[in-house]
Amino acid sequence: MHWLLLLFLFHEDDPKILDRQPPVVSPSFRAIEQRGAPPFTSLNVTLASWLPLAEFGANHTSGADCWGYTSPSGREYALIGLSHGTGFVEISNPDNAQVIEVLPSPVSLWRDVKTYGDRAYAVSEGGGGIQIFDLSQIDSGVVVQSGTVDDVPPNKTHNVAINETSGFLYRCGGSGQGLRIYSLATPDTPVFVNSWSFRYVHDAQIVTYTSGPYAGREIAFLCAGFNNGNTQTGLTILDVTDKNNILELTHFFYSTPAYSHQGWLSPDRTRFYLNDELDEQFQSTTTTTRVVNVEDLSQPVEEASFTNGNSAIDHNLYTKDDFIYAANYRSGLRIYRNNAGTLSEIAFFDTYPTDDQANFNGLWSSYPYFPSGTIIGSDLERGLFVWRFEPVSGDLNGDYIVDESDLQLASESWHQCPSNCVGDINGNLQVEVLDLTGIINQMQ
Ligand SMILES: [Ca+2]
Ligand SMILES: [Ca+2]
Ligand SMILES: [Ca+2]
Ligand SMILES: [Ca+2]
Structure with a gap:
């Protein structure tokens, strides 16, 4: 289907639709082929592979969400939502990404996918309910659709979230407006349990606490509001432990809200990092992450709001270790270092x-949870990116910044190689003037 025709399938006033651009046509890139990387700008992030949309088939006119799957053997796979399907890509060698399978899905600009066990669950605004994909044979190159949930026509869904601890799946937005909750005890035939529809829910993270005052409780963090999320937009926190007695703990309003979009907890669950998808346009803000302390789930506190000063819209973010991986549309992947709620962009x-x-072009989402450390990103016009997050050569102490402390380390290994080659950034087995000037050139 031509990309322009796709527009007529959706509300023509949706800003994402208004900003649609055709897929970027480019040769694919795999570092293993040693043909020279395409000219993207970056810092501390290395391109390993890039598969433009055409790699998935000529019919795909846009990319949407992405997620990852690691098979029991340790092989790693990228899952990407596409306009006409769901793509499965092996990235075990990130320098040599290879499409394993592309399975058809209802046509949509929106497609969200998550995993549970060896199954993947995909939803879209194009309807079709939940598609279930069996990944158990993916190491043999086989992925098949193993089930469908088609219980509430027209069956549109905006996002899907899974609590892998409790084994419950949560459909967000779309026809169901709020949450529709399913048990995944039988993975190919999810069982509807209950719904919650007091507010429209745009996106969600649901976790089970194992320690502290909420130990044993299953808690849902919802970017939600009335009127499709546009009115009284904010962060709803629910106790969903008892699916038949869902309790609202709070609905929190953060500063200068326009559209509460998505967010993720810090690994220690003290803070929720929230992004707003419309504040850049409606509030004239720069890209801003709200840092919300959620140690008391009934009384969140906005501790700070961080901006990297960029004009782009922020979309989906995820946290891992001390880093936040933000997919910020036209400014691409942004990695923030998180020092107890104080953020700084370091890559x-x-x-x-x-x-x-x-505008609503560029990077839709990223996935940073592969055991290898490989990062993937899905892009509206450019398809799938596979990256390494690694310091530039001049960052000798690994703090992702090149500064005097790195120069000091280099000077301590001056002419010491091969016994001490720390400062040998050009790899010629000498620490000499070229290395020092190389480091100085990388200092900001
Ligand atoms: Ca924003
Ligand atoms: Ca840009
Ligand atoms: Ca450094
Ligand atoms: Ca050298």
Whole structure:
């Protein structure tokens, strides 16, 4: 289907639709082929592979969400939502990403996918309910659709969230507006348990606490509001432990809200990092992450709001260790270091080279949870990116910043190689002037 025709399938006033651009046509890139990387700007992020949309078939006109799957053998796979299907890509060698399978899905600009065990669950605004994909034979190159949930026509869904601890799946938005909750005890035939529809829910994270005052409780963090999320937009926190007696703990309003979009807890669950999808346009803000302390689930506190000063819109973010991986549309992947709620941008890879304007093009989402450390990203016009997050050569102490402390380390290994080669950034087995000037050139 031509990309323009796709527009007529959706509300023509949706800003994402208004900003649609055709897929970028480019040769694929795999570092293993040693043909020279395409000219994206980046810092501390290295391109390993790039598969433009055409790699998944000529019919795909846009990319949407992504997620990851690691098989029991340790092989790693990227899952990407596409306009006409769901793509499965082996990235065990990130420098040599290979499409394993592309399975058809209802046509949509929106497609969200998550995993539970060896199954993947995909939803879209194009309807079709939940598609279930069997990944148990993916190491043999086989992925099949093993089930469908088709219980509430027209069956549109905006996002899907899974609490892998409790084994419950949560459909968000779409026809169901709020949450529709399913048990995954039988993975190919999810059983509907209950719904919650007091507010429209745009996206969600649901976790089970194992320690502290909420130990044993299953808690849902919802970016939600009335009127499709546009009115009284904020962060709803529910206790969903008892699916038949869902309790609202709070609905929290953060500063200068426009549209509460998505967020993720810090690994220690003290803070929720929230992004707003419309504040750049409606509030004239720069890309801003709200840092919300949620140690008391009934009384969240906005501790800070961090901006990297960029004009782009922020979309989906995820946290891992001390880092936040933000997919910020036209400014691409942005990695923030998180020091107890104080953020600083220490790495990026810009997937939309033209500009950083506040429009709905570029990077939709990223997934940072592969055991290898490989990062993937899904892009509206450019398909799938596979990255390594690694310091530039001049960052000798590994703090993702090149500064005087790195120069000091280099000087301590001056002419010491091979016994001490720390400062040998050009790899010629000498620490000499070229290394020091190389480090100075990387200092900001
Ligand atoms: Ca924003
Ligand atoms: Ca850009
Ligand atoms: Ca450093
Ligand atoms: Ca050297």
